[in-house]
Amino acid sequence: MTAEIRTSDGELLSVKLKKVERRRRTTAFLLAAPLLFFIVFAYVIPIFQMLGRSIDNAEMNSFLTETHEVMQTWDGSEMPGEDVTSTFYYELKTAVENKYHGKIATRLNYEKGGFTSLIKKTSRKLKNFDENANFLDQFIDVHKKWGDIEYWQALKRGTDAYHFRKYLTTFDYEQKFDGSIERIPEKLRINVTLWLRTIFVAVGVTFCCFILAYPISHLLSVLPTRYSNLLMICVLLPFWTSLLVRTSSWMVLLQKQGVLNDTLVSLGFVADESRLELMYNMTGTFIAMTQILLPFMVLPLYSVMKTISPSLMRAATSMGATPFHAFRKIYFPLTYAGISAGSILVFVLAIGYYITPALVGGAKGILISNRIAYHMQQSLDWSLATAMATVLLIAVLVVYWLYNKIVGIDNMRLG
Amino acid sequence: MNSKKSDFVKFEQVDKSYDGKELVVKGLDLDIAEGEFLTLLGPSGSGKTTTLMMLAGFETPTNGEIYFDGRPINNIPPHKRGIGMVFQNYALFPHLSVYENLAFPLKVRKVDKSEIEERINKTLKMVSLTGFENRMPAQLSGGQQQRVAVARALVFDPKLVLMDEPLGALDKNLRESMQYELKHIHESLGVTVVYVTHDQGEALTMSNRIAVFNDGKVQQLSGPNELYETPVNSFVASFIGENNTFTGTVKEIASGSAKIETESGETIVANPIAVSSSGEKSRISLRPERVSIDPNEQLENKFTSEIREIIYHGDHTRVRVNLLGNDDFILKVPNASSDLKLNVGDKLDLGWSSHDCRALDY
Numbered sequence: 140m141t142a143e144i145r146t147s148d149g150e151l152l153s154v155k156l157k158k159v160e161r162r163r164r165t166t167a168f169l170l171a172a173p174l175l176f177f178i179v180f181a182y183v184i185p186i187f188q189m190l191g192r193s194i195d196n197a198e199m200n201s202f203l204t205e206t207h208e209v210m211q212t213w214d215g216s217e218m219p220g221e222d223v224t225s226t227f228y229y230e231l232k233t234a235v236e237n238k239y240h241g242k243i244a245t246r247l248n249y250e251k252g253g254f255t256s257l258i259k260k261t262s263r264k265l266k267n268f269d270e271n272a273n274f275l276d277q278f279i280d281v282h283k284k285w286g287d288i289e290y291w292q293a294l295k296r297g298t299d300a301y302h303f304r305k306y307l308t309t310f311d312y313e314q315k316f317d318g319s320i321e322r323i324p325e326k327l328r329i330n331v332t333l334w335l336r337t338i339f340v341a342v343g344v345t346f347c348c349f350i351l352a353y354p355i356s357h358l359l360s361v362l363p364t365r366y367s368n369l370l371m372i373c374v375l376l377p378f379w380t381s382l383l384v385r386t387s388s389w390m391v392l393l394q395k396q397g398v399l400n401d402t403l404v405s406l407g408f409v410a411d412e413s414r415l416e417l418m419y420n421m422t423g424t425f426i427a428m429t430q431i432l433l434p435f436m437v438l439p440l441y442s443v444m445k446t447i448s449p450s451l452m453r454a455a456t457s458m459g460a461t462p463f464h465a466f467r468k469i470y471f472p473l474t475y476a477g478i479s480a481g482s483i484l485v486f487v488l489a490i491g492y493y494i495t496p497a498l499v500g501g502a503k504g505i506l507i508s509n510r511i512a513y514h515m516q517q518s519l520d521w522s523l524a525t526a527m528a529t530v531l532l533i534a535v536l537v538v539y540w541l542y543n544k545i546v547g548i549d550n551m552r553l554g
Numbered sequence: 555m556n557s558k559k560s561d562f563v564k565f566e567q568v569d570k571s572y573d574g575k576e577l578v579v580k581g582l583d584l585d586i587a588e589g590e591f592l593t594l595l596g597p598s599g600s601g602k603t604t605t606l607m608m609l610a611g612f613e614t615p616t617n618g619e620i621y622f623d624g625r626p627i628n629n630i631p632p633h634k635r636g637i638g639m640v641f642q643n644y645a646l647f648p649h650l651s652v653y654e655n656l657a658f659p660l661k662v663r664k665v666d667k668s669e670i671e672e673r674i675n676k677t678l679k680m681v682s683l684t685g686f687e688n689r690m691p692a693q694l695s696g697g698q699q700q701r702v703a704v705a706r707a708l709v710f711d712p713k714l715v716l717m718d719e720p721l722g723a724l725d726k727n728l729r730e731s732m733q734y735e736l737k738h739i740h741e742s743l744g745v746t747v748v749y750v751t752h753d754q755g756e757a758l759t760m761s762n763r764i765a766v767f768n769d770g771k772v773q774q775l776s777g778p779n780e781l782y783e784t785p786v787n788s789f790v791a792s793f794i795g796e797n798n799t800f801t802g803t804v805k806e807i808a809s810g811s812a813k814i815e816t817e818s819g820e821t822i823v824a825n826p827i828a829v830s831s832s833g834e835k836s837r838i839s840l841r842p843e844r845v846s847i848d849p850n851e852q853l854e855n856k857f858t859s860e861i862r863e864i865i866y867h868g869d870h871t872r873v874r875v876n877l878l879g880n881d882d883f884i885l886k887v888p889n890a891s892s893d894l895k896l897n898v899g900d901k902l903d904l905g906w907s908s909h910d911c912r913a914l915d916y
Contacts, residue, residue, distance in 0.1 A: 450641045450642070450643060450645040453610075453612055453632070453639070453641070453645065454639065454647075454706075455658065456611075456631075456632045457610055457611075457632055457633070457635075457637060457638065457639040457707075457716075458633075458638070458658055458659035458662060458706070458710065459633050459634075459636065459659055459662040459663055460633055460658070460659075460662045462631075464662065465633075468658070469647055472649050473647075473648065473649055
């Protein structure tokens with residue numbers, strides 16, 4: 140048992156120490172606070188809100204709350220009863236009066252095609268309804284689609300407060316109205332292809348960056364400062380140029396009538412009529428992304444290589460190792476930290492890359508991020524877009540977790 | 555001893571230039587005998603490290619040839635030379651344990667496992683690091699790292715071991731004990747060692763012979779005591795140990811003695827080493843401990859000086875005096891002669907033998 144240690148003025152040492160250090164800790168926290176708040180409010184909260192949209196259907200649920208509740212008693216095996224149809228009539232009427240029936244139409248259209256026109260036509264004819272007659276018959280009179288039970292099933296499902304169906308869509312699956320999960324028809328499948336392509340491109344670009352960056356970084360680390368600064372500027376030059384400008388210059392170089400093809404043709408390597416397809420396909424995406432992401436591999440590698448004393452290689456060769464053996468057993472293992480840091484950086488950036496594939500990728504070279512953008516901007520299916528973004532985020536986190544397991548984040552050196 | 559070669563390593567007219575403008579090593583001729591501990595000593599930029607790197611194979615001579623055990627080695631890459639090397643900052647492989655560091659040269663040579671273990675145990679015992687096999691280099695103190703580096707250079711039984719200022723990063727006490735340890739290892743193994751340092755104390759303690767480098771050339775190659783007692787030129791005299799100098803002109807020269815008139819007009823009788831005719835300019839070198847205070851015996855040189863400063867050094871006292879116009883003339887007074895009363899401004903009679911006072915090049 141240790142005796143309690145007290146300071147000269149009789150206070151407990153541990154208490155006194157805390158008191159003395161509290162001021163410093165408070166100052167440190169205050170200095171970090173602006174950034175912390177910025178990250179929380181500008182980054183963490185919006186991201187979770189966006190991610191929530193992938194399962195959130197609360198708005199739709201609030202538009203047709205009662206219909207949804209009534210429908211819980213309907214098992215969906217045969218046409219709904221008057222309780223359902225009448226509730227739906229009154230709620231749709233309110234929607235038309237308050238002019239949000241358009242939103243209902245769009246949302247329901249994600250559940251089943253044809254709903255847009257169905258709701259719009261029905262809304263127009265709503266004022267002609269006789270509130271004392273059979274509502275289902277009147278609905279069917281307005282549009283014969285109301286006679287198809289699937290539309291009612293879609294209505295039931297589409298008013299759930301939240302659902303996970305967008306995640307099925309993300310992987311080209313769908314949930315049938317009977318609850319079974321199936322792959323969507325083959326000609327509609329696109330997302331899985333894009334996921335696989337995205338992972339392939341991310342891994343491939345990471346590998347290409349590694350192959351290109353390793354010798355450059357080594358050169359940078361051994362050259363005298365005068366030359367290494369110059370080379371470093373060459374490596375960093377892309378950073379100082381706008382991403383759009385860089386990508387556009389790749390378009391100038393790579394297109395069919397571009398600089399590269401012209402050169403190859405004039406040198407006679409390629410016939411004029413069979414110019415290489417370097418753009419609007421995977422090749423273009425690969426080349427441009429590798430170039431743009433190269434610095435992210437060079438910098439961590441360089442920072443690690445800079446710390447490796449040249450005498451280690453000399454020591455290894457003086458002990459009889461061939462230069463290759465010395466490289467494999469001594470130099471290369473010492474650069475693991477840089478390789479892993481650079482690789483994870485490039486991989487994470489590549490897996491979510493957007494502009495470059497959008498500009499030079501064409502239809503065959505687009506990636507999952509382009510699909511997310513499409514759903515955000517054109518199809519306006521934000522739930523699907525955010526579901527995809529969530530899957531992407533989880534994929535990155537999994538990679539990060541694996542990395543931590545295998546290499547350890549502590550071993551990462553970014554520069 | 556007869557079987558040992560006197561030219562185990564031979565530098566023959568070796569020149570080295572890095573930039574094509576300046577020679578870092580100029581016309582180096584050097585024989586290193588088998589089993590010898592030879593130190594290359596010199597100020598930084600004198601070419602000693604370059605010489606060592608050429609021998610190790612990391613630098614190529616611009617001209618001339620180096621022979622190792624009778625074979626020319628200019629075109630043999632470092633990994634085929636079989637020369638052990640200890641580097642300035644130890645160059646231990648940071649990602650390998652002590653055991654793996656030592657096993658590296660053996661694995662490269664495809665020595666089988668049991669023998670690797672045996673040799674490592676033996677070598678670690680020699681540097682008294684038994685039990686440290688599984689430590690990583692970062693977990694060792696500077697002195698321990700140093701021993702591992704030495705062990706690693708010796709574990710594959712090289713015939714020649716090169717050491718590039720291996721003790722430079724250690725503190726003074728550790729450096730001194732490591733000096734003795736290296737000396738003992740050398741004596742017990744009989745391996746040839748070429749050692750580079752700029753620390754003269756280190757060189758004098760450990761070496762069989764010392765090659766003093768300056769300006770790309772070997773100024774003097776001899777044993778430690780000759781180097782100290784009989785330096786052949788003023789660079790060596792001033793580089794090794796403490797030294798009082800006078801400059802003057804040779805007035806008279808006979809065998810074994812020369813009369814030199816200093817700038818202040820007095821005449822000093824000196825031992826002509828690097829002067830041969832009268833009228834030559836000369837720098838006279840005199841070790842502080844060879845000067846007698848209040849001399850009673852017959853000495854050729856007797857002068858009176860004035861004390862300028864007294865510096866207490868524990869075991870001895872250093873006295874700076876003005877003598878023949880030289881304000882920086884240093885005397886070493888051992889602490890035993892405590893009866894001697896010294897005060898700044900006092901006059902002090904000094905004398906020394908002409909034999910100890912060497913007339914060197916200007």
